[in-house]
Amino acid sequence: MVSQITRIEARNYKSLEQVDVALGPFTVLVGPNGSGKTNLLSVLRFVRDAARFGIEDALRTRGGFDRIKRQDGKQGRVTLTLHGNVTSHASTGAPDRYQLSLGTSKGEVTRREEFTYKRMAGQGRRITLSANETAVARIAADGSDQSAQTRRLASSTTTMLGTFAQLNDDEVGRGPSDFLDFLTDIRYLDPAVREARVPSRLQRGSIDDSASNLSAALYELSRVDPDGLEALTRDLRDCLPGLEAIEFRQGGGSAETVVVSLVEAGLTRPIDLADASFGTVRLLALLTALHEPNPPALTVIEEVDHGLHPYALDVLVGRMREASKRTQLLVASHSPTLVNRLEANEIVVCDRDAESGESIIPSRSAAEIAAAVEESGYLPGELWFSGSLGGVPN
Ligand SMILES: Nc1ncnc2c1ncn2[C@@H]1O[C@H](COP(=O)(O)OP(=O)(O)OP(=O)(O)O)[C@@H](O)[C@H]1O
Numbered sequence: 001m002v003s004q005i006t007r008i009e010a011r012n013y014k015s016l017e018q019v020d021v022a023l024g025p026f027t028v029l030v031g032p033n034g035s036g037k038t039n040l041l042s043v044l045r046f047v048r049d050a051a052r053f054g055i056e057d058a059l060r061t062r063g064g065f066d067r068i069k070r071q072d073g074k075q076g077r078v079t080l081t082l083h084g085n086v087t088s089h090a091s092t093g094a095p096d097r098y099q100l101s102l103g104t105s106k107g108e109v110t111r112r113e114e115f116t117y118k119r120m121a122g123q124g125r126r127i128t129l130s131a132n133e134t135a136v137a138r139i140a141a142d143g144s145d146q147s148a149q150t151r152r153l154a155s156s157t158t159t160m161l162g163t164f165a166q167l168n169d170d171e172v173g174r175g176p177s178d179f180l181d182f183l184t185d186i187r188y189l190d191p192a193v194r195e196a197r198v199p200s201r202l203q204r205g206s207i208d209d210s211a212s213n214l215s216a217a218l219y220e221l222s223r224v225d226p227d228g229l230e231a232l233t234r235d236l237r238d239c240l241p242g243l244e245a246i247e248f249r250q251g252g253g254s255a256e257t258v259v260v261s262l263v264e265a266g267l268t269r270p271i272d273l274a275d276a277s278f279g280t281v282r283l284l285a286l287l288t289a290l291h292e293p294n295p296p297a298l299t300v301i302e303e304v305d306h307g308l309h310p311y312a313l314d315v316l317v318g319r320m321r322e323a324s325k326r327t328q329l330l331v332a333s334h335s336p337t338l339v340n341r342l343e344a345n346e347i348v349v350c351d352r353d354a355e356s357g358e359s360i361i362p363s364r365s366a367a368e369i370a371a372a373v374e375e376s377g378y379l380p381g382e383l384w385f386s387g388s389l390g391g392v393p394n
């Protein structure tokens with residue numbers, strides 16, 4: 001089974017006063033500007049960065065605790081909780097649960113963490129590891145103390161998962177390290193087309209969040225999975241009239257670089273990405289991530305439809321659904337055309353309370369969306385655009 005996050009809860013985080021959002025293998029967030037789609041996606045990026053670089057660093061790069069805390073004039077902790085099936089013995093009945101809670105005390109940021117998982121196969125109960133600021137205590141699922149032992153965190157800035165992952169002993173098993181790996185691997189794709197046009201240094205590895213290494217990532221795909229590149233090229237031909245092939249050549253300069261160019265009908269020489277259209281480059285970045293043979297377990301995509309023709313979105317939805325067998329996909333979109341192609345349980349409608357400013361996510365249950373589609377005979381995107389599912393400006 002592919003690892004996946006099944007639920008995100010957030011409290012007091014930016015506009016997310018209190019939300020509890022169920023996720024499937026492929027989930028699309030829709031809703032007005034400022035309704036909290038990016039804020040929800042960024043919960044995953046925050047937890048990822050905390051897992052990668054430590055909590056302090058994740059806070060610092062965001063401008064501090066006050067920037068992530070909901071600015072409602074009230075005291076309170078920011079609490080982010082992920083539920084999922086990630087570790088080896090997790091199941092729907094016994095999911096993994098990771099909670100990171102941040103607050104302030106005497107001007108300092110304090111944190112609490114909790115990780116609940118099943119350590120062994122079979123009947124055994126889940127166990128909970130917890131950490132406060134400096135000490136790590138082990139407690140049972142029912143809250144009772146299981147061991148008198150407390151261990152100091154390796155560093156007060158790293159996540160508890162990181163500390164336990166290092167221990168990796170018989171007592172804790174592989175749970176914390178598996179969950180840590182899952183978090184650190186999360187991809188948050190938000191292609192920066194200007195950067196993606198630039199020839200990149202030859203390097204192994206996959207596309208980065210801003211697609212600044214698009215050329216190298218595409219070249220890598222052509223090397224490790226020629227069939228994947230062929231399939232990608234077919235997708236591209238379905239979207240771009242006259243596109244024939246993708247070519248690679250070595251670039252100039254001191255470092256070894258790779259230049260990607262597109263063979264187009266009617267032209268005597270291929271067009272480098274530097275001269276390709278905005279939508280072409282962006283589509284290429286998305287398809288490169290979606291065709292990767294070994295993608296990370298979870299891929300987040302910001303504004304997936306940005307710059308793309310409605311017909312290209314048809315191709316993209318098919319590709320995302322197919323890719324979601326290998327990487328869980330959570331994306332934001334503003335496109336009714338894209339939403340028309342979705343099942344009710346793939347749509348999460350986001351709204352925002354006009355008075356309090358808090359995000360209401362989801363503002364409709366999947367069952368309500370399914371019933372509305374069934375009753376009306378309209379496609380889900382049409383219904384959403386008409387306003388009858390919410391998720392439109394008032
Ligand atoms: N610290 C904070 N406290 C309260 N609200 C915040 C905080 N930071 C940001 N916000 C709110 O979050 C809103 C932005 O939400 P977000 O970026 O998630 O919107 P979005 O749904 O992605 O919109 P778009 O479609 O335009 O990208 C801001 O307009 C602001 O009202």
Ligand SMILES: [Mg+2]
Nearest residue numbers: 037038039332
């Ligand atoms: Mg946004």
